[in-house]
Amino acid sequence: MLLQILTYPDPRLREIALPVKQFGDPLKKLAEDMLETMYHAKGIGLAAPQVGRLERFLVIDCRPKNEHGRYEIKEMTELEQKITQPLFMANPSIVERRGKTTFEEGCLSVPTYYETVERAQWVRVRYQDLEGQEQMLETDGLLAIVIQHEMDHLEGTLFIDRISFAASQKIKSQIQKYGYSRPTSQKETEKEPNKI
Numbered sequence: 001m002l003l004q005i006l007t008y009p010d011p012r013l014r015e016i017a018l019p020v021k022q023f024g025d026p027l028k029k030l031a032e033d034m035l036e037t038m039y040h041a042k043g044i045g046l047a048a049p050q051v052g053r054l055e056r057f058l059v060i061d062c063r064p065k066n067e068h069g070r071y072e073i074k075e076m077t078e079l080e081q082k083i084t085q086p087l088f089m090a091n092p093s094i095v096e097r098r099g100k101t102t103f104e105e106g107c108l109s110v111p112t113y114y115e116t117v118e119r120a121q122w123v124r125v126r127y128q129d130l131e132g133q134e135q136m137l138e139t140d141g142l143l144a145i146v147i148q149h150e151m152d153h154l155e156g157t158l159f160i161d162r163i164s165f166a167a168s169q170k171i172k173s174q175i176q177k178y179g180y181s182r183p184t185s186q187k188e189t190e191k192e193p194n195k196i
């Protein structure tokens with residue numbers, strides 16, 4: 001079932017999500033709906049608060065695809081290749097982070113806007129799977145960036161809070177003026193795949 005994706009400045013995107021307590025079938029249903037919603041919106045990650053569910057839960061599938069829709073596993077880092085996607089994470093917490101990297105991020109809740117954001121280059125994350133089993137993973141590459149972006153949503157933080165004041169104000173005032181239907185250039189349209 002397709003869910004509605006909330007967009008900034010919806011106040012529900014600013015709340016702190018609560019721990020997932022129910023695993024198994026109810027969580028699988030949410031996972032399935034979120035995944036369908038994310039693929040439909042051509043996103044590569046989605047956090048439960050973005051669909052109005054204030055729970056600490058994420059779905060991610062950021063495997064690179066070629067123009068024929070085939071996965072390009074070669075483009076992933078060695079650590080990324082070891083992790084099965086789509087990835088479902090309940091109650092994630094970063095237990096270790098290393099290095100710094102930057103990436104031009106977009107967000108399904110701030111559609112059509114993109115800005116360079118700094119994140120840790122490598123992370124080790126503890127989380128629970130759909131059955132409530134404790135899991136641990138370590139990754140770098142795009143997957144590390146997406147995990148950090150999605151985990152921000154659980155704290156009510158958006159990527160526009162992690163950029164310079166001037167860049168953030170520019171995006172916010174454009175949204176105020178045009179909403180999400182401002183005229184976009186060809187260059188911006190080409191960036192579409194990085195909606196996290």
Ligand code: ZN
Pocket residue numbers: 106107108109149150153196
């Ligand atoms: Zn996002």
